[in-house]
Amino acid sequence: MHKDLDTLIITPEEMGRIDRAAAASGLSGYGLMERAGQAVAAAALRRFPGALRFAVLCGPGNNGGDGYVAARALQEAGAAVAVHALGDPGSLKGDAATAFKAFDGTVAPLAAYGPRPGDVVIDALFGAGLSRDLPEEAVRIIEAVRDSVLPVLAVDLPSGIDGRTGAVRGDAFAAAATVTFMCRKPGHLLLPGRTLCGEVEVFDIGIPARILAGHAGHMRVNTPAVWRIALPVETGATHKYVRGHLAVFSGPATATGAARLSASAGLRAGAGLVTVLSPPEALAANAAHLTAVMLKPVGGPDDLAVLLDDERLKTFVLGPGFGDFGKARTYVREIAGRGRRLVLDADGISAFRDEPDALFRLFAGGEPRLVLTPHDGEFARLFPDLAEDAGLSKIERAQKAAARSHAAVILKGADTVIAAPDGRALVNANAPPWLATAGSGDVLAGIAGAHLAQGMPAFEAAASAVWRHGEAGRAAGEGMTAEDLVGALRGFDRTG
Ligand SMILES: NC(=O)C1=CN([C@@H]2O[C@H](COP(=O)(O)OP(=O)(O)OC[C@H]3O[C@@H](n4cnc5c(N)ncnc54)[C@H](OP(=O)(O)O)[C@@H]3O)[C@@H](O)[C@H]2O)[C@@H](O)CC1
Numbered sequence: 001m002h003k004d005l006d007t008l009i010i011t012p013e014e015m016g017r018i019d020r021a022a023a024a025s026g027l028s029g030y031g032l033m034e035r036a037g038q039a040v041a042a043a044a045l046r047r048f049p050g051a052l053r054f055a056v057l058c059g060p061g062n063n064g065g066d067g068y069v070a071a072r073a074l075q076e077a078g079a080a081v082a083v084h085a086l087g088d089p090g091s092l093k094g095d096a097a098t099a100f101k102a103f104d105g106t107v108a109p110l111a112a113y114g115p116r117p118g119d120v121v122i123d124a125l126f127g128a129g130l131s132r133d134l135p136e137e138a139v140r141i142i143e144a145v146r147d148s149v150l151p152v153l154a155v156d157l158p159s160g161i162d163g164r165t166g167a168v169r170g171d172a173f174a175a176a177a178t179v180t181f182m183c184r185k186p187g188h189l190l191l192p193g194r195t196l197c198g199e200v201e202v203f204d205i206g207i208p209a210r211i212l213a214g215h216a217g218h219m220r221v222n223t224p225a226v227w228r229i230a231l232p233v234e235t236g237a238t239h240k241y242v243r244g245h246l247a248v249f250s251g252p253a254t255a256t257g258a259a260r261l262s263a264s265a266g267l268r269a270g271a272g273l274v275t276v277l278s279p280p281e282a283l284a285a286n287a288a289h290l291t292a293v294m295l296k297p298v299g300g301p302d303d304l305a306v307l308l309d310d311e312r313l314k315t316f317v318l319g320p321g322f323g324d325f326g327k328a329r330t331y332v333r334e335i336a337g338r339g340r341r342l343v344l345d346a347d348g349i350s351a352f353r354d355e356p357d358a359l360f361r362l363f364a365g366g367e368p369r370l371v372l373t374p375h376d377g378e379f380a381r382l383f384p385d386l387a388e389d390a391g392l393s394k395i396e397r398a399q400k401a402a403a404r405s406h407a408a409v410i411l412k413g414a415d416t417v418i419a420a421p422d423g424r425a426l427v428n429a430n431a432p433p434w435l436a437t438a439g440s441g442d443v444l445a446g447i448a449g450a451h452l453a454q455g456m457p458a459f460e461a462a463a464s465a466v467w468r469h470g471e472a473g474r475a476a477g478e479g480m481t482a483e484d485l486v487g488a489l490r491g492f493d494r495t496g
């Protein structure tokens with residue numbers, strides 16, 4: 001597989017354009033279908049050597065066409081095959097009709113399929129072309145297969161998953177594995193689609209990379225390949241100020257832990273210096289727990305203004321445990337007005353729930369200087385219309401939010417999306433489930449702050465922070481705490 005295609009994500013709509021461009025360039029559509037179906041059959045034989053029978057369920061479009069090719073290949077390999085069609089296969093068109101005619105065996109109606117122990121289901125009902133909720137007939141079969149606990153191998157996508165959004169349309173197969181072609185689609189990566197796909201195999205059916213690249217957007221899986229070029233340069237003569245000075249605002253005396261977690265993550269993630277800016281009454285609580293991280297009292301906007309006279313202090317994290325919304329807004333105005341860079345998290349985000357546009361105006365224009373790190377609830381406070389629009393995928397929501405706020409947006413979750421104001425978007429895929437633990441978000445904000453402080457552009461700083469956070473979660477292992485997560489942060493691998 002071409003290295004670039006490995007991380008590219010393509011929407012079903014873009015895939016349609018790619019198909020047409022491939023055909024226009026002289027590539028045989030049926031040739032593509034033949035390779036797709038053969039790949040499915042090969043995966044079925046490899047993954048399920050003990051199958052007593054392959055039940056191939058074929059739909060009314062080209063996904064069904066792939067199914068007929070796979071059925072023929074399985075039969076030629078000597079496997080027992082039962083083919084069931086949704087609708088009249090005689091009314092198939094184009095390549096799917098060709099594939100159906102080339103299959104030499106009986107085709108029974110879908111409703112006649114009765115799951116048997118030892119069956120492996122090959123789901124070729126609907127793929128990229130699913131355009132509405134599944135028909136009742138398909139839902140009944142999905143229920144029957146689920147009840148019989150049979151393994152499912154999905155062609156392109158488990159039927160019922162919307163390839164653009166990852167949403168379930170009516171119902172969907174839960175596949176043990178999914179074989180898709182050329183590139184992953186959003187539905188393979190966004191929840192709940194990601195879970196229902198099982199293990200995803202991406203098979204190269206021979207569409208030239210130049211055609212794919214020519215019609216693809218700017219969506220990728222979040223991997224170091226995407227942002228390695230933006231990593232801070234290691235000069236050898238690295239001075240602590242060259243590696244940046246990060247300042248993290250602490251909450252009141254009763255809520256200082258979150259800021260300290262951010263700060264220690266920032267230090268560990270490579271910021272040269274990290275200072276916790278503490279309300280005077282919380283100094284004692286902070287001082288009792290900080291060693292390598294420095295501590296400065298900031299009681300109000302006047303103190304902050306004095307601090308900002310130090311030009312070396314360019315980057316801030318505000319939000320973890322912060323508490324005071326009014327003060328948060330005042331500080332953010334000061335930071336933005338003095339041209340500094342900011343990771344706005346948690347309470348810092350909620351502080352602008354009544355006036356999100358005021359926040360966006362503060363950071364409008366120029367090189368993006370703001371990283372927003374909302375989970376779904378916080379996202380809805382800043383972008384209520386986008387949160388409510390059920391037609392948008394999580395990727396599209398993050399893209400629109402980033403464009404509106406002129407910020408790098410980290411829309412958190414098990415399928416975190418990172419988006420830039422210019423339309424680039426990444427879906428993160430390396431986070432273990434146990435990363436969702438108390439304090440985990442504070443750690444992420446600190447890493448992002450450290451990357452910003454070292455001079456990385458906001459989008460790359462955000463994306464690499466999410467990735468390192470996921471890697472640290474894996475290294476720390478199940479049962480980890482947020483402190484373990486900080487301890488498990490590793491340096492960047494600059495090779496590859
Ligand atoms: N990309 C590539 O290069 C290659 C792609 N290939 C394969 O092609 C697949 C995409 O094929 P596709 O476009 O024909 O779509 P597919 O998923 O078969 O469904 C469309 C049909 O279903 C119908 N329909 C839709 N929703 C429905 C519903 N809820 N309930 C009922 N009907 C519904 C829809 O009808 P309509 O909406 O027009 O009424 C239409 O008839 C792709 O997933 C991959 O497997 C390979 O062959 C190799 C090359």
Ligand SMILES: [K+]
Pocket residue numbers: 063123124125126127154155156157158159
């Ligand atoms: K399918």
